[in-house]
Amino acid sequence: MADDSKDISRLLNPADKLTEDLLIEILSRVPYKSLCRFKCVSKRWRGIISHPDHRKALPQHHLHDLAGFLYSSRSPDYLLIRNFTHVSTGGRPPIAIDPSLAFLPDCDRFHLLDSCNGLLLCSRFETADSQAFDYVVCNPATEKWVALPLPGFFSKIQTARLGFDPAVSSHFHVFQFLKDGDGHVKGVEIYSSKTGVWSHKDSGWGFPARLTSLSAFGNGFLYFVAIWSAVVAVDVEGTAWRVIPMPCNPFGPEIDLAVGFTDPSQGRLYLANIDHHDGHRLLISVLEDYGSEVWVLKHSISPFDLLGEKYVHRGIRFHIVAHHPRRNMIFFVYGHDKELVSYEMDSGKVQFIGVLGNGSVGPYLPYVPLYLEELADWN
Known part of the structure; x- marks a missing residue:
């Protein structure tokens, strides 16, 4: 039988x-x-x-192209509302995403902190006056999420970022940078989804670095621009700390900077900045050789050529918000109504994507859908 x-x-x-x-x-x-x-x-x-x-034999194309941006805006009663704006992907139908992240418990109490290759890092404060909070990493495409244990030290003023590369590992890392009273980084706590614990490391940059808001993750390192001086990086173990000198053009505190990778498989690091002291000119450099740490200027373009005459107004600036995770493209917001604009470096094409609204606030997080289940102990 x-x-x-x-x-x-x-x-x-x-x-x-x-x-x-x-x-x-x-x-x-x-x-x-x-x-x-x-x-x-x-x-x-x-x-x-x-x-x-x-893993190597079977398809690993879990990542789609950039679907759009997640961001927040203030309602008339000053509540933060999460929003999503689509980015055109060559005529493909837009991928649906619920910016409310309704699959999370108490979803209206979460704040968006960072995105990386399809995952989002959020924080949830217990009360408006409380210092205690939870970090949550979630995948909107699969509606899976995991709450992280509290780090050894936590504060609302700390900077937290997410590091994840599904082509290398199914595990993610969360970086929480600890700062002194002047905003200088004094150390970092790193959470590994593989071990499920936080580890503390003192800063190894050798100088009092102050971080800008935009970051990039690639080649196992998290990269930031340190105000005035350099691009700084730390690896997922907290054992390797890098300081990469800036290009020779003078940067100041009013310079908008962004770092990003056009292709994680190549690991080419790009640096974009808007020089408000030189007619708001956009400069884009690439680090061709990590060993020599020499930046090569690839693009230099005026705001007139970038936006056209009717979009250039005295006193109105545009600010870089993100670097495309797969293409030679940057995104910035411009003007009073914060219009989202993309600039394709290779073709020079400029595309106006949409108006985010005067009440919109950063971070403006690029979102790439990720259809991968085996990441961590998801709920």
Whole structure:
């Protein structure tokens, strides 16, 4: 009877006759989203697809193109409301995302802090006057989330960032930078989803660094621009601290700066800044050689050429908000109504995406949908 049941099962599911090598060969040719669904076929299929040894053979295209930006705006009664604006992806239909993150408990009490390769880092304060809060990392595409344990030290004034690269590891890291009374970084606490604990490291930059708001993660390092002086970086272990001198053009406190990677597989670090002392000129440099730490100026463009005559007004500035995670493109907001604009470096194309509104506030977080389930102990 048992043999008859097996024969019937094989008739109903001919794929059970396939050898593991042949099945991997077939599965390697399907889209990643289909691969995720195929885990439900059987325990055998799920085990094969989820096995770490098959990661390189099976599709890893879990990341889509940039879908848009998450940001907040103030309501008439001064409450913060989360919003999402779509970015055109070559005629493809927009990917739906609920900016309220309704799948999170007490979702209206969360604040957006950072995004990285499809994951979001949020904070939730217990009360308006309380110092105690939870960090939460979530994936809007799968509506999975995990609450982090409290770090050893926490304060509303600290800077927290997220580091995650699904092509390298299924684990993420959260960086919380500790500052002194003057805003200088004195150390960092790093959470690893692999170990589930925070580790503390004293600053290894060798000078009192003050961080700007924009950051970038790539090659296992989190990069920031330190005001006045350099691009600084720390790795996910907190053991390697880098200081990369700025390009020779003089920067000041009124310079908008952004760092970013156009292609994480290449690991090319780009630096964009708007020089308000030189007619609001946009300058974009690339770090061609990490060893020599020499920046090469790739683009220099005036606001007239960038925005056109009717968009250039005396006293109205535009501010860089993000670097495209996959393309040679930067995004900035401009003017009183904070219009979101993209600039394609290779073609010189400028695209006006939409009006975010005078009440919109940063951070403006680029969102790339990620269809990957095996990340951490998701809820």
